[in-house]
Amino acid sequence: MARKKNFEKIAPWVLLLASILLWQAVCSLFGVSEFVFPSPIQIVHSLIEFAGPIADHAWRTFWTTMVGFALSIVVGVLLGFVIGSSRLAYSAMYPLMTAFNALPKAAFVPILVVWFGIGVGPAILTAFLISFFPIMVNIATGLATLEPELEDVLRVLGARRLDVLVKVGLPRSMPYFFASLKVAITLAFVGTTVSEMNASNEGIGYLLISAGSAMKMPLAFAGLVVIAAMAMAMYELFSWIERHTTAWAHRGQQ
Secondary structure, eight states, X not given: OHHHHHHHHHHHHHHHHXXXXXXXXXXXHTTOOTTTSOOHHHHHHHHHHTHHHHHHHHHHHHHHHHHHHHHHHXXXXXXHHHHHHXXXXXXXXXXXXXXXXXXXXXXXXXXXXXXXOSSHXXXXXXXXXXXXXXXXXXXXXXXXXXXXXXXXXXXHTTOOHHHHIIIXXXXXXXXXXXXXXXXXXXXXXXXXXXXXXXXXXXXXXXXXXXXXXXXXXXXXXXXXXXXXXXXXXXXXXXXXXXXXXXGGGGXXXX
């Protein structure tokens, strides 16, 4: 059992290493040009050569994403609480929120540029718009699926509707909440990058456009690697917090 758990921990890294080795082998054996598809070694060289500019752009993307993501948590939890706590609100608002989520968020970038100008504003708002929906849905689902029998017992014992939602519904929704955070943070990085590609002169998105225009494909791929690394790091952070705060919800999987 211990050996199985240890293998499960290293399995993603083994798969990642195997993928990188296969990628390098294909590029080397077939002589793929770096202008078409750079090899991992060429990408690492770009990461080292342009470490300073990449770090500056990555920091801009990271804190912009975190601001938009924090905003999405606040709005997503509040909307999820409102929608999940009332059957009327659920019926009225959920279809509208679903329709809004179906809109391509990249289409909002030109509008946000007109409203807030080129720079950090559109990036923050795009990260927010693309990431709040999973949080809202999971909080609303956790509250809306509260067992009627449990709620009836609590009401008989004198609990008010608000007490049931806050003291039972929200804690019960925590596994849903952390699951949504792990999805939303990756979407937030996507939103920030898309906005930076269209309406910014800083950030990894801007770096991707600049590198592509200059035909520096290893640098462009290096930017993608940095985005993936930041998203993975935040995903693992929320996974760690989830394991230490909602272990009771996963005890059957231990």
